[in-house]
Amino acid sequence: MFDGDAAVVLDRIGEAARAEARAAAERLMGIGELYAMRLREHGERHEWAADTSDAVAAEVAAVLRTSVAMGHSNLNYARAMRERLPRVAEVFLAGDIDFRLFRIIVYRTELITDADARAAVDARLAIRARRWPSMTGRKLAAEVDRIVAKADRDAVRRTREDLSDRYLNVVATETGFSWERTNKAEQLRDAAGIKLRATA
Numbered sequence: 001m002f003d004g005d006a007a008v009v010l011d012r013i014g015e016a017a018r019a020e021a022r023a024a025a026e027r028l029m030g031i032g033e034l035y036a037m038r039l040r041e042h043g044e045r046h047e048w049a050a051d052t053s054d055a056v057a058a059e060v061a062a063v064l065r066t067s068v069a070m071g072h073s074n075l076n077y078a079r080a081m082r083e084r085l086p087r088v089a090e091v092f093l094a095g096d097i098d099f100r101l102f103r104i105i106v107y108r109t110e111l112i113t114d115a116d117a118r119a120a121v122d123a124r125l126a127i128r129a130r131r132w133p134s135m136t137g138r139k140l141a142a143e144v145d146r147i148v149a150k151a152d153r154d155a156v157r158r159t160r161e162d163l164s165d166r167y168l169n170v171v172a173t174e175t176g177f178s179w180e181r182t183n184k185a186e187q188l189r190d191a192a193g194i195k196l197r198a199t200a
Helices: 004-041 046-064 068-084 086-093 099-109 115-131 137-151 153-164 191-199
Strands: 177-181 185-189
Touching: 004 046, 004 068, 004 086, 004 099, 046 068, 068 086, 068 099, 086 099, 086 115, 099 115, 099 137, 115 137, 137 153
Parallel strands: none
Antiparallel strands: 177 185
């Protein structure tokens, strides 16, 4: 279908994409290993878990030159690989799915509370997900939800309720900071700028 030179270039593009996926997965695996190391240093005491997460997020942010918030995000995905979705993690590490798809899977499965249901979903997704890379984000979410619903229908319902409970509230303060409130509180900078863009 393609001439020789074009075929070589296309092979290189495809391999580069797989290498990019593998690199993203390896980065998250490293973050997960760092988190496990820091927990062991504190004897894995539960009261240290929050402090350890904050410390690891800061370390990751420093080495990757990102915000601490992004460090927390990376840590969340890293823990999902190690603790919740080990079979999907194998597919990700092989480069068979990319970071975009992995993020969707993590988000759409995070409210499964039953360990057996979570393992069943993990195993099913590991088989099916490698066939989905060309789908849009919405279609990917629907496919993941379909698998989740077969194992734990309430997890899909909880996700929808969680989404419907989100809202935005910007409060100006004397220091120029404000708070964005969804179902989690995050501090934002430059509230005035946000308000101007919202009312423009």
